[in-house]
Amino acid sequence: MATHLNLVEGEPVSPQQSPLPTPPPADAELLDAYSRTVSGVVERVAPAVVSVEVHHRRRTASPRETQGAGSGFVFTPDGFILTNSHVAHGATRTDVAFPDGRRMRAELVGDDPDTDLAVLRVDASSQLVGPLGDSATLRVGQIVIAIGNPLGFHSTVTAGVVSALGRSFRSVSGRLIDNVIQTDAALNPGNSGGPLLDSRGSVVGVNTAVILPAQGICFAVAVNTVKLVVGQLIAFGHVRRARIRVDHDDRVRQSGGACGPAAGRHHRGVRWTTGARHRRLAPPAHRRSNW
Numbered sequence: 001m002a003t004h005l006n007l008v009e010g011e012p013v014s015p016q017q018s019p020l021p022t023p024p025p026a027d028a029e030l031l032d033a034y035s036r037t038v039s040g041v042v043e044r045v046a047p048a049v050v051s052v053e054v055h056h057r058r059r060t061a062s063p064r065e066t067q068g069a070g071s072g073f074v075f076t077p078d079g080f081i082l083t084n085s086h087v088a089h090g091a092t093r094t095d096v097a098f099p100d101g102r103r104m105r106a107e108l109v110g111d112d113p114d115t116d117l118a119v120l121r122v123d124a125s126s127q128l129v130g131p132l133g134d135s136a137t138l139r140v141g142q143i144v145i146a147i148g149n150p151l152g153f154h155s156t157v158t159a160g161v162v163s164a165l166g167r168s169f170r171s172v173s174g175r176l177i178d179n180v181i182q183t184d185a186a187l188n189p190g191n192s193g194g195p196l197l198d199s200r201g202s203v204v205g206v207n208t209a210v211i212l213p214a215q216g217i218c219f220a221v222a223v224n225t226v227k228l229v230v231g232q233l234i235a236f237g238h239v240r241r242a243r244i245r246v247d248h249d250d251r252v253r254q255s256g257g258a259c260g261p262a263a264g265r266h267h268r269g270v271r272w273t274t275g276a277r278h279r280r281l282a283p284p285a286h287r288r289s290n291w
Contacts, residue, residue, distance in 0.1 A: 133202025
């Protein structure tokens with residue numbers, strides 16, 4: 001097939017290239033709508049997302065200070081910040097950096113390793129906030145947006161969908177966290193504590209974990225769990241949970257109900273069976289300082 005060339009002042013030029021195909025108008029409008037949605041959420045909420053920098057002093061033969069970092073977001077105008085417990089727990093000093101360049105010392109108000117949530121506070125007012133939404137309204141396939149500071153790259157935005165709802169995984173304390181959100185919005189070390197947002201800009205989760213080396217399997221604590229926890233963290237510094245402990249003695253009894261000697265033996269032609277007798281209940285958690 002012959003190649004047609006256009007000659008200008010006797011100089012050859014490269015063959016004409018056909019323009020790139022233009023997406024159908026409907027697809028272009030959808031792409032523009034998606035972009036406007038994500039960028040609109042970022043413009044409204046990103047100023048409330050902070051970088052959390054923590055310092056830990058290791059108790060070793062030669063004590064030394066180590067540093068760590070995570071994310072968080074302001075959720076009240078008077079400076080309360082939400083992040084992960086595994087970011088803030090045990091820190092000797094905590095600083096937060098805002099997107100506008102401000103740096104402030106933060107106080108740990110309370111944390112709950114059982115749900116991997118912590119509340120910090122900075123001495124500031126009239127803060128922009130990330131509004132708490134309702135995770136019960138989420139649907140699988142819904143668009144979600146994550147903002148955080150992965151690997152020190154401040155105000156990084158990723159987007160994806162809700163991959164699954166109602167997941168469970170164990171926190172650092174060993175307790176199961178229920179109603180966890182699974183998403184494919186990319187998270188990396190440093191995203192912990194940042195907000196997971198819906199298309200309206202409401203916080204629907206707190207980013208907390210990824211499965212490595214898998215890609216696109218990330219988890220966030222549902223905001224409805226957050227709402228149950230933050231009030232107690234602000235009021236008491238910890239979560240008051242009702243717990244009981246049952247102590248018992250191993251007993252054996254005759255079929256008629258009388259207690260007898262060793263379990264599982266025949267005594268005078270009657271077989272003894274094992275059982276238990278309640279001794280006492282432990283008091284509620286708020287009355288036990290070590291729980």
